[in-house]
Amino acid sequence: MGKFRLRSYAAVIAVLYMCSAIIDVAFAEIQPRLEIFPKQEVQRKPVGKSLILTCKPMVPDPNLVSDLQWKDNLNNTILPKPNKVYYPLYDSRGVRLPQVTGRNQPPMYTETLPGESLALMISALSVEMEGKYYCTASYANTELLETSVIIKTYVAITWTNAPESQYPILGEDYIVKCEVKADPNPTIDWLRNGDPVRSGDKYVVQTHGLLIRNVQESDDGTYTCRAAVIETGELLERTIRVEVYIRPVITYLPNTLEAVEGKSFATNCTATGKPVPEISWIKDAAQQNVATADRFQVNALTGLLNINSVSQDDYGTYTCIAKNDAGVVDQKTKLNVLVRPQVYELYNVTGVSQKEVAITCRSKGRPAPAITFRRWGSEEEYAPGTQVDDERIILEQHFDEERGESTGTLRIARAMRTDDGLYQCIARNKGDTAYKTGHITIEFPPDFTHMKELPPVFSWEERKANLSCLAMGIPNATIEWRWNGRPIKDAYDKNLVIVGTGPRSDLIVHPVARHYYSVYKCIATNIHGTAEQDIQLKEARIPGFVEAATPRQITATTITFDIRGPPTEIGLPIIAYNVQFKEALNPDWSTAFNRSWSPDSPYIVEGLKPQTMYNFRFAARNLVGLGNWGVNLQQSTPRRSAPEEPKPLHSPVQNDKEEPVIVSPYSDHFELRWSVPADNGEPIDFYQVKYCPGVKIAGEWTEFENQCMTVDVAETTTFEMSRLSGNTYYHIDLRAHNAIGFSSPASIIMKTTRGVDVIQMAKRQVLSSAAIVGIAVGGVLLLLFIIDLLCCMTVRMGVMATMCRRAKRSPSEIDDEARLGSGQLVKEPPPSPLPLPPPVKLGGSPMTSPLDEKQPLQTPTGSIKQNSTVEFDGKFVHSRSGEIIGKNSAV
Ligand SMILES: *[C@@H]1O[C@H](CO)[C@@H](O)[C@H](O)[C@H]1NC(C)=O
Ligand SMILES: *[C@@H]1O[C@H](CO)[C@@H](O)[C@H](O)[C@H]1NC(C)=O
Ligand SMILES: *[C@@H]1O[C@H](CO)[C@@H](O)[C@H](O)[C@H]1NC(C)=O
Ligand SMILES: *[C@@H]1O[C@H](CO)[C@@H](O)[C@H](O)[C@H]1NC(C)=O
Secondary structure, eight states: OOOOOOHHHHHHHHHHHHHHHHHHHHTOSOOOEEEEESOOSEEEEETTOOEEEEEEEEOSOGGGEEEEEEEOTTSOEEOBOOOOOOOOOBOTTSOBOOOOOSSSOOSEEEEEETTTEEEEEESSOOGGGOEEEEEEEEETTTEEEEEEEEEEEEEEEEEEEOOSEEOOBTTSOEEEEOEEEEESOOEEEEEETTEEOOOSSSEEEETTEEEESSOOGGGOEEEEEEEEETTTTEEEEEEEEEOOBEEEEEEEOOSEEEEETTSOEEEOOEEEEESOOEEEEEETTTTEEGGGSTTEEEOTTTOOEEESSOOGGGOEEEEEEEEETTEEEEEEEEEEEEEEEEEEEEOOEEEETTSOEEEEEEEEEESOOEEEEEETTOOOBOOSEEOSSOTTEEEEEEEETTTTEEEEEEEESSOOGGGOEEEEEEEEOSSOEEEEEEEEEEEEEEEOGGGTTOOOEEEOTTOOEEEEEEOEEESOOEEEEEETTEEOOTTSOTTEEEEOOSSEEEEEEOOOSGGGSSEEEEEEEETTEEEEEEEEEEEOOOOOOOOEEEEEEEOSSOEEEEEEOOOOBTTBOOOEEEEEEEETTOOOGGGOEEEEEOTTSOEEEOOOOTTOEEEEEEEEEOSSOBOOOEEEEEEEOOOOOSOOOOEEOOOOBOOTTSOOEEEOSSSSOEEEEEEOOOOTTSOEEEEEEEEEEEEEETTEEEEOGGGOEEEEEOSOSEEEEOSOOTTOEEEEEEEEEETTEEOOOEEEEEEOOOOHHHHHHHHHHHHHHHHHHHHHHHHHHHHHHHHHHHHHHHTOOHHHHHHHHHTTSOHHHHHHHHHHTSSHHHHSOOSOSOOOOOOOOGGGOTTTHHHHHHSOEEOTTOOEEOOOOEEEOSSOEEETTSOBGGGOOOO
């Protein structure tokens, strides 16, 4: 038997024993018997309780009592509790273990109490322990004493399943659990918030609890489950707090999400419910809660998902899970990761003409990029499918959205040589566009079309000829030569040398004999085919006779010819025409003059004498040499005369039906230019330009005669007309002059542009630059004057001081000084420190110069000079006496 201790019982028993002792003393000499305390014959006790029954002998002499014992309901003697013996226990290392006590207590045992009583101790009453228990003893070895007691058990009201807080779910039926155990059976009724609950549609009282149909939030409250046992009079209440829970509902989660690779990303999954649901995110592919991944953060309360730096692998479906005590709900969404496209494969390809060639471009990105192509240098991209303008070309596109890859293939059926070239692959998605360029090489058989139009090769006088043969073709063609049907090999003929084997080969022919002037065949071969080209070597000759040469224009010193050359061969053109000429009186051609013209230039013979008869003969020249002289022509020059008309070098603007007009780009000046005409035997000494403003009224030209200007120009063929009026027509007559007279006038109409502002600007600029010079000079003079004045007044030095001193001298002395020029400043101080230069007569200044010319020019010495004519040489205006007016200023 195990150890057992009941200290509290022992105390009670001790008290009982004292009482019995007192009673013993009081009632001595009584009948020996046994008595059981408490005294009731039937002991009714709830299951699980502990119990002590004390058997006490009531005898005259307690010392004679022996064999006192308890027998249980099956008539077995109940043993006393074994003595407590403590054996020290040690563990394997020799450490003493703490004492273990009170574990294996027997369900019932006896214990001897002082005063010869024997207690039956039941630590926990069970239903099986019900029955009759005997206490027996012998007295004085003769008398057998016996008494009994009946132990009856009952089960008290116990809540076997009646939680004090219960959470039904909104919208569902729920049983508020209240499972009660009691023996005899209890009756149950319910109160809600203090009021009795009646069974009906809403509430049904059931064995295990109260059924609430279609739970609403208003069903929250305090429910009381009341259990009563009529037999025992036991009544027990249990208060149950009912709080209605709501299953979670995901209220916000987009169907698809879009993130950009490398960027951060956030989205929400919002859910309602009671209690507030806890939200988690699962990545479906990995079946992994994303909160465990580094770059992800999830706020379980708000459902906010953050991704720090989105990677391509984050692409996929995700499940948002909202969970509370009422339930779990989930919803899926797809995260698309926008990945910038990247072309990772584009190989150069080689195709063959007339066969199909295809170039493939592979690209990654999300969404899977669309791939197109375009030819390098072209803006236009190929459209998916067959091209409208070229049915040979088909663009195929394949997308693998799941893997974020796409492929584009450009297929060219019946490839042509023109398809050869660079092609750009363009991979495009929402994020960006990527490019890569590849090459399509189209191989083709050798081709000589580029050589079809080539002329024969010419040679003469046994010159070596270079027969050059270049074959187009990919891959490069190899070339062999044939002559008269036989291949030309090394050392076949020392006069035939082959340089190069392809794609170009030169056959150098040394035509030492007639038969080398012949046709040679160039044969080009590559893996795709063969082509042939004949090249002819021809003997070249000098040109034939010039067919005709006729004078077109004759002046006293020049003749211009029209020449019709001899027939030529392709590849052997005329490179020059030669003319020889001599005076007809001279019979010797060996002393004739020579002149050579390149073809198509003006064929002019110059330097002829007037009124002289000449012989001319002509010959043509080609690479071989000069042809024979032909077209013997006799022509005399006319007598000397005035020059030919000069030709103005301006391109007029031709208006409808109107005279051509030359437009000056300026409003106030115009530069007239012309070419030197034939002088007809006397040198040109000057040109005369006459120009008059005028108007055109009803097609009738009217000049303002009084505003006409006439200027002679020598040694140059340009003339700058200045001080013109804007937007005005000028009629210009240009004549050349020689000793014999004036040429006929070359007439043009010139119009100045509008542009008053331009004139004023120009004027202001002239004035201001002159003024700046004036101010500078005047300023220096003034400064000198002031310094001098100060010196004079303070230290009595300087020019002024000298002047002041001299002022006291005689006038004759002063005159002497004046002649030396030192006292001029004081004697005649300049009226203004800013002496403005007079108008500069640039370019003849026709509007003002006549006025100026009529006014006497005041020189510093006071002399008067009259100029009658003015000449212009393009830089300065000269007076007849040779003095330069433009430089004749008062400074
Ligand atoms: C493709 O061809 C282009 C142009 O001919 C060349 O520059 C490039 O290196 C080639 N690429 C490859 C991979 O051969
Ligand atoms: C032959 O002529 C070609 C030009 O047509 C030239 O490039 C080549 O060098 C020449 N060959 C020789 C050997 O002179
Ligand atoms: C083909 O010929 C060209 C010109 O002679 C040369 O530049 C090129 O390298 C050749 N190609 C090959 C593949 O031999
Ligand atoms: C013109 O050419 C011929 C032959 O070329 C030559 O004899 C003659 O001296 C030349 N005449 C002059 C004037 O140079």
